[in-house]
Amino acid sequence: MRDLVLAFRQVGYERRSFFRNPAAAGFTFVFPVMFLVIFGLLYGDQVYELETGPVQAIQYQMAQILVFAVVGTTFVSFVTSLAIRRDTGELKRKRGTPVSPTVVLAGVVGNGVLLSILMTVLVVGLSVVLFGATLELARIPLLVFTLVIGALAFCAIGALVAAFVPNGDAAPAIANLTIFPLYFLSGIFIPDIPDTFENVAGVLPLRPFLLALSDIFDPAGSGTPDWGNLAIVSAWGLVAAVLAVRYFRWSPRR
Amino acid sequence: MSAPVIEVSGLRKRFGDFEAVRGIDLTVERGEVLAILGPNGAGKTTTVEILEGYLERDAGDVKVLGFDPAGSPRALRRKIGIVLQECGIDRFLTCREVLQQHASFYESPRNPDELLELVGLSEKAGERVKRLSGGQQRRLDLALGIVGNPELIFLDEPTTGFDPQARRQAWEIVQALATGGTTVLLTTHYLDEAQALADRVVVFSGGQVVESGTPTELAARTGLTRISFTLPAGIAPPQVPGLERVDEGSYELQAKDPTTTLHELTGWAVAQGILLGDLAVARPSLEDTYLSLIDPAELQGAHANA
Numbered sequence: 001m002r003d004l005v006l007a008f009r010q011v012g013y014e015r016r017s018f019f020r021n022p023a024a025a026g027f028t029f030v031f032p033v034m035f036l037v038i039f040g041l042l043y044g045d046q047v048y049e050l051e052t053g054p055v056q057a058i059q060y061q062m063a064q065i066l067v068f069a070v071v072g073t074t075f076v077s078f079v080t081s082l083a084i085r086r087d088t089g090e091l092k093r094k095r096g097t098p099v100s101p102t103v104v105l106a107g108v109v110g111n112g113v114l115l116s117i118l119m120t121v122l123v124v125g126l127s128v129v130l131f132g133a134t135l136e137l138a139r140i141p142l143l144v145f146t147l148v149i150g151a152l153a154f155c156a157i158g159a160l161v162a163a164f165v166p167n168g169d170a171a172p173a174i175a176n177l178t179i180f181p182l183y184f185l186s187g188i189f190i191p192d193i194p195d196t197f198e199n200v201a202g203v204l205p206l207r208p209f210l211l212a213l214s215d216i217f218d219p220a221g222s223g224t225p226d227w228g229n230l231a232i233v234s235a236w237g238l239v240a241a242v243l244a245v246r247y248f249r250w251s252p253r254r
Numbered sequence: 255m256s257a258p259v260i261e262v263s264g265l266r267k268r269f270g271d272f273e274a275v276r277g278i279d280l281t282v283e284r285g286e287v288l289a290i291l292g293p294n295g296a297g298k299t300t301t302v303e304i305l306e307g308y309l310e311r312d313a314g315d316v317k318v319l320g321f322d323p324a325g326s327p328r329a330l331r332r333k334i335g336i337v338l339q340e341c342g343i344d345r346f347l348t349c350r351e352v353l354q355q356h357a358s359f360y361e362s363p364r365n366p367d368e369l370l371e372l373v374g375l376s377e378k379a380g381e382r383v384k385r386l387s388g389g390q391q392r393r394l395d396l397a398l399g400i401v402g403n404p405e406l407i408f409l410d411e412p413t414t415g416f417d418p419q420a421r422r423q424a425w426e427i428v429q430a431l432a433t434g435g436t437t438v439l440l441t442t443h444y445l446d447e448a449q450a451l452a453d454r455v456v457v458f459s460g461g462q463v464v465e466s467g468t469p470t471e472l473a474a475r476t477g478l479t480r481i482s483f484t485l486p487a488g489i490a491p492p493q494v495p496g497l498e499r500v501d502e503g504s505y506e507l508q509a510k511d512p513t514t515t516l517h518e519l520t521g522w523a524v525a526q527g528i529l530l531g532d533l534a535v536a537r538p539s540l541e542d543t544y545l546s547l548i549d550p551a552e553l554q555g556a557h558a559n560a
Contacts, residue, residue, distance in 0.1 A: 097360070098331040099359040
C-alpha cells in the first residue's frame, strides 16, 4: 500500500522532470505531429476499399502515427533515459535507499503511459480537426485499454534493451537501430505491406499493436480490436518484463 | 559493549586479472568515525561498495549492522546512508523536491528544510539541481545521505571539490553526526580530513591494510620531528647528522631527539653570530607516516589517475 502511494508520487516527480526539459519534451510531441501532417497532406483524403467498406486513409494513418508516437514515448525514451540514469549514477543512488526497485520503475512506466495518453489526445484531435477523421466516443474505453497494453509492453521491451546498452551515449543509436527496421517491416510509414512482411511482422510486437488500433479507428468495423493481436503484444511485454528484471543493472559498467 | 557495527574478515575481490582487495580485516565500533586512507587503486572504494551492498565479494565474512550486505537487503538499506562519489540526481528537480522525494523512501526521515539549512543550501531550496555548482551538489549529496536518519553512514571522499569554508562546514556536520551517535565510515585522500574527523585511521595499500591506529598514534609512528631553517648566502651549514639541503640556503632535518638537535643547532648559530632564518619545528605528522607506508610507485600511479 505504502509502495503504491510512493509509486504515484514517483510518477509525479517523473512528469515534472519531463516537462521541465522543454527541448526533449517538445521533440517527443513535435515529431509525431510532423509525420501526421506530412502523411495527412500527402494522401489523407484517399479512400481505401476494405472488406468492411470504403474508409478514408486518415483513419488508418491515425493508427500508424499513434503507434509511432507511443513507441517513441515509451520504448525509445525508456532505453535512452534508463541508460543515461544508470551512467550518471542516479539509479545507483536510489538502489542505496530503501525504496523498492519496482517503485522506481513504476514511476518511469507510469509517466510513459500518461504521456502516451496525452499523445493520443493530440494525434486523434489533430486528425479530426485537420483531416476530418472520426472516432465514436463509445470506442474510447477500448482505445485506452489497447493503448495502456501497448505502452506497458513497449516500456518492458525498452527496459530489457536498456539492460544491454553499454552506455548512455550509445543508447539513442541502439534504440533507433532496433525500432526503425520494425517500423518499416510493420508498415508504419507506408499504406500497406507485402504478405512476406506480414508473416514476420505479424508475430513481432509492433504490427499487432498497429492492427489492434486500426480496428478501433475503422469506422466501418465493429470497433473491437482483434484479441489475438492484443495477446501477442501482451505476451511480448510479459516476456520482456521477466527478462528485464532478470538482467537489469543499476550501476554503470566498470 | 555492543556488537561492532561493521565486521570484516578475510575480504577478497577480484576484477578479471586484477585483485583489488586482498584479504582485508576491519572492525568499526558503534559511534566510531573510521577513515580509510590510501591512494587510488588501493581498494578503498571496492571495499566500501561491498559493505554498501553494491558489489558481491569473492571471499571473506562481512557483517554490517548484523546483516550480510550481499544482495543489498532492504532492512539494511533502511539503516544506512550512502554518499557516493559522482552520483547523479534528477537534474530537473529542485533541491527541496529531491530531498522530499528521498525522505519519502524512509520511515522516519529528517525534515528536508532543516537539512537544507544544515548543509547551507536554504537559499537554493527552489533551485533546480542542474543549476547548482559542483560543491553545492556535493552538499546536497551529503544531505541526501543523512535524510533517512541512518545509524551508519558511508562517505566516499565527501569533500572533494569543496572550497575551504564548505569543507569546514561539512566537517562540522560529520562531527555533529558522530556526537549524536552515528557511526561513520569515511574514505578520503586528505590527511587533514582524516586527522580532523577520524577516531581511527586505516591505511590501505595494494588491497591490504598496511597500518591502523588513532591519527596521533599513526603520526607518532615515524617518531621523527622535522626541523627546518634558512642560512644567509655564503654561510656553510653546521656538521649535524642528517641535515639535508632542500634549496639554496634552505635546510631540513628529521630529528629523533629534537631537544639535543635543536641545542646543537642554536649553539652553533649563536657561536657563529648567525641568525637561523624561518626556524620551524614540526611535530610528527600523519602525512609523514602515510608517505612512508605507501609505495612511491603507487603514489605516482595515483597522480597519473587523478
